[in-house]
Amino acid sequence: MGSERSDADDDTTAMALKILVAGGFGVGKTTLVGAVSEIRPLRTEELLSEAGQSVDDTGGVDRKTTTTVAMDFGRITIRSGLSLYLFGTPGQDRFWFLWDELSQGALGAVVLADTRRLEDCFPAVDYFEHRHIPFVVAVNCFATARTYGAQEVSRALDLDRGTPVVLCDARDRDSGKEVLIRLVEYAGRMHTARLLDTVG
Secondary structure (H helix, E strand, O other): OHHHHHHHHHHHHOEEEEEEEEEOOOOOHHHHHHHHOOOOOEOOEEEOOHHHOOOOOOOOOOOOOEEEOOOEEEEEEEEOOEEEEEEEOOOOHHHOHHHHHHHOOOOEEEEEEOHHHHHHHHHHHHHHHHOOOOEEEEEEOOOOOOOOOHHHHHHHHOOOOOOOEEEEOOOOHHHHHHHHHHHHHHHHHHHHHHHHHHHO
């Protein structure tokens, strides 16, 4: 009987937050979700086809052979009682209709950026800014890309003041986890500020 009460208590104190991982085509969204997920990630990848060559810009990611056509899904426990459900969005314009569904109920988002193709993350930045969804920009540091500081990236993307920019390696679990922690902290501050505004 005592153990049943304990299980029920765990259920009521556990919190699961929904996070989106967005960005341009080939920026590392699937890699990030796979690197940090403690469960085997769900992936909806398909091979790139000749039919998609006319609509998918593969410049700078010539070695990419697959693409996400619906979403990636993973889960990570940040600390006892707090788990994040990660939803990786498809990067191509033709799958944007899925974003509205995926963003329902999301605490916030990670916008992955590649400095070789920085303009590719403009649509994601605009999407979250217009919907007032808190986000951080995570610059995926590719070995072949020139390194830019967080301030330079922030200016180049014309981000709202205070929007965090962090450098990361999407392949590294600890690096990805740090990005997610920054997002949860930032989104928490943003949601608290909005609640206080409505009360005041």
